[in-house]
Structures are given as C-alpha cells and as structure tokens.
Amino acid sequence: MYRRVAIIGGGAAAATLLSELLDRQPAQPLHLDWFTGGGAPGRGVAYGTRSERHLLNVRAASMSMFASQPRGFLDFAQRGDRSIAGTDFLPRRLYGDYLEAEVERALERARSLGHDVHVVPFKVDGLVPENDGVTILHGEETTRVDAAVLALGALPPQPLSGVSESAIASGRYVVDPWSFLAKAKPDPTPRKVVLVGLGLTAVDVVLELASLWPNASFTAISRHGLLPEAHLASATAPSDDSADLIEAMQAAPDLRSWLRLLRDAIAHSEDWRVVIDSMRPHTPALWQALPREERSRFLRHARWAWERARHRMAPQVMKQMQELERAGRFHRERARLHAADVEGDHLHLSITPTGSSTPQALDTDLVIQTIGLNTDVRRTGHSLVRQLATNGHITPDPLGLGCNATPEGRLQHDGSTWPHLYAMGSLLRGTFWESTAMPEIRQQARQMADRLLAG
Ligand SMILES: Cc1cc2nc3c(=O)[nH]c(=O)nc-3n(C[C@H](O)[C@H](O)[C@H](O)COP(=O)(O)OP(=O)(O)OC[C@H]3O[C@@H](n4cnc5c(N)ncnc54)[C@H](O)[C@@H]3O)c2cc1C
Incomplete structure (x- = not known):
C-alpha cells in the first residue's frame, strides 16, 4: 500500500478517485495531497456550468460516482425532488452539486478516520517520476509522494490551422467555448455566429447563446453537417450482452x-x-x-x-435544436474551414463545401470553435503535460489520443513503465478509446483505489 499519494486534477475523475480512496478502510492512515488547480473542487469543466439548459447526456440512473452504489446520483437528486426518475436527463449543475457533496462527505470521513488530506488549490507545474516515487513541483515548492495520479481532463483546445493570430486577438474567433460561455452575458447585438464543429459542445453553445442573444442566428459547419443522435424518450436496456x-x-x-x-x-x-x-x-x-x-x-x-x-443528446435537447432550426435561427452546413481572418468589424472565413474543391467566402460577427475534446499531447499548451513530454517522462500516443499507458493506467516512457505514476480519464483515450465519461471513469477510479491500497 502507498502511504503518501497525490491526485492531480480538480474534476470529476479526481473527485471520484478521492472518494473511492477515502471510503475504504486501509490498514494505515493515508497521506493524500489533492492538487485541484483552483476552482470548485470536483466540478471540473463539465459540471462547473450554472446553466439549467445544460443537461447530462447520460440518464440519472447511470451517473453514480461509485460502481458499487449504482443509485448514488439518483438518490441524491431524489432527496431534493421525489418526482425525479432514473430515466431523466438532469442538469449538469445538479451533478456538480452531487460531486461537491460527495467530496465534502469523503473529507469529513477522512478526518474521523485520521487520514491526513490536503486540498491544494493550485496547479502542478512539473513532475519528476522515479523508480521509488514521484516529486511534484508547484510554484516554489516540491512535494515527494509514493505515487501520483494524473486526472487532468481534456487538454486546452488549440486553434485550427488557417486561423490568423489577429482573428484570435480580436476576440471574434473563440478557441475555448467553455470559458467563453462562462462569461457570456445577455446581448441584443450579435447577429451572425458560426460554429466550427457539430457535436454536443456545439449544441450546448447554441442553446445557451440563442437564449441570451435573441437576435442572433447560428450556422454550424462540419464535414457531414449532422447533429449528434438523440436518446430514445424511454430507456432501452440492452436486450442481451452482445x-x-x-x-x-x-x-x-x-x-x-x-x-x-x-x-x-x-x-x-x-x-x-x-x-x-x-x-x-x-x-x-x-x-x-x-x-x-x-x-x-x-x-x-x-x-x-x-x-x-x-454520445447522444437528451430527447428534449434534440427538440429544442429542431425548434431553433425550424425558426430559421440555426443552420447546418457540410463544409470545412480553411481560413479565418479579421476584415473590418467582422471575420472573413474561407470554407469548402463537402464534395467540392472550390472555396467559398462566409462573413460573420463571431466564430466559436466547438471541435470536441483535445487529447493531443504532441502539440499542447498544457504546461504540466508539455513538461512531461519534453523531458521524456511520458510518450505521446502516436494517434494523438493522450499518452502511452498500461491497462492499469501506469504511464510509459521510451518503452518502459513508471511503477508509481498513473493517469485516469482523457489521457488514457489511446489505451481504452472510451475513457472520458462517468460510466468509464468510475470503473477506473475503483480499480485505481484498489491498486493504490493493495499490499
Ligand atoms: C460539456 C461536457 C459535458 C459532459 N457531459 C457528460 C455527461 O452528461 N455524462 C458523462 O458521463 N460525461 C460527460 N462529459 C464527459 C466528462 O468529461 C466527464 O464526465 C468528466 O467531467 C471528466 O472529468 P475529468 O476530471 O476527467 O476532467 P475535467 O472535468 O476536465 O477536470 C480536469 C481538472 O484538472 C484540472 N487540472 C488541469 N491541469 C492541472 C494541473 N496541472 N494541476 C492541477 N489541476 C489541473 C483542471 O483545472 C480541471 O479542474 C461531459 C464533458 C463535457 C466537456
């Protein structure tokens, strides 16, 4: 069993691992350092939203943090409203409340059991993995632990090639939709908004901004021009195990x-x-x-x-998107973006429709890039991941899906495996493919807790 463990990351994956670890009764008290990176610990990117329009894309009955307590989230939600059903798609804000409540419960339990838990609201700047432990660098300080787990979520989004620096500097080309949405205010002025990418992120952005900006219309461009599929209104249980x-x-x-x-x-x-x-x-x-x-x-x-x-959307979300489309406020185009540049007080885009080789011009007030999760460790602005890759401590997945790791989540470098440096979630996409949603994360957290406390 490791005596001193660091969890690095402040989202749902880190919160789930923390809760799993503190729910067990290890032979000796644990020393746990949780580096949350700032912000409300546990909520992370997905559950930090305060908008009631942002719904979970998984039914309430499947969103427990704990593999051993499948009703966890549903029980929490029903304590506030008895009419909630397991098949409902609830607001992500409520899920954030659940994560925070579970973290609070785990920390209280840790105090009563004599564990030594430090919640450190800072980012980790660097790591030095060795064969007998890991040294963590944060600010001017270093902390030596027996094992460290990276739960960093997706990497910061990067602008697509062809987007000029002046387009980004103008604020009219938005690379990170989540920080933009967090600050968006009601505004009657924006008229034409283009979204690049047409997945669940685009759907969230359109629903939120269509409500805040009553005069705006939205055009989403993607290779196939198709929205994500919707869940059925009634739940379907798998009829066999395939x-x-x-x-x-x-x-x-x-x-x-x-x-x-x-x-x-x-x-x-x-x-x-x-x-x-x-x-x-x-x-x-x-x-x-x-x-x-x-x-x-x-x-x-x-x-x-x-x-x-x-990764489907809730049926009521599909209905709202269809209504916006019928009202002429939302359009879909099959096309690729080649270039974006500032021209006067708007953005000038060059797009090529799918199946054509002739670029077309498109002028717009604002572009929001909604191309989904970035996991490409080879070209990232994330300072800790860059430090690890530059120093050869991790090996990037050759297809841009996180970094090389064993199925136990141990990170690899130059063909060798670090014995005490682990990862969970998005960084393991190359190992598991599906590794970013709660049903996968809670399994990983449970197995990781078993591993860290074994022996
Ligand atoms: C908009 C959206 C909606 C989603 N909806 C669902 C859903 O309905 N159901 C579902 O199952 N999944 C959903 N997902 C998938 C989602 O990714 C997971 O459910 C979960 O939020 C992933 O948590 P995470 O901790 O891995 O990542 P994140 O939530 O991204 O958290 C990572 C955290 O690590 C911190 N961090 C980064 N670098 C450092 C550092 N150097 N030092 C310290 N901390 C650091 C960050 O600040 C952040 O707090 C959704 C994802 C998104 C983006």
Missing part, C-alpha cells in the same frame, strides 16, 4: 469486418441504440485488439459516426 457480436469482432479486428458485423447486428435488433449501448463494457478490450493502422483508419473514417451514435 456476446456473439463481441466474439466475432475480437476474431476479426479490422474496421471493414467490424462495420459489416455491426450492420448485421443492427439489422436484427429492435433499435440500433441497443447494439451500440451493449458494446460499452467491451469497448476497451475491442480497442486494444485493434492494430494501430486500423485504429488510424477508424479515426479517419468512422470516428465521427461513432461519436454521434455513442
């Missing part, structure tokens, strides 16, 4: 065979969502069976379709 499908996929780990097998399974199911959902627990093993060139083909050709089928 054992035959998974076995056949394991036996033929190439994209072409997988697409054929999936099409067959869907043709024989009552709804395609049942097939996709029943694959969830098997996704890490399937991903690990896929050779690197097939993973690369998946990212080029099938990722967009997987993301929109796997």
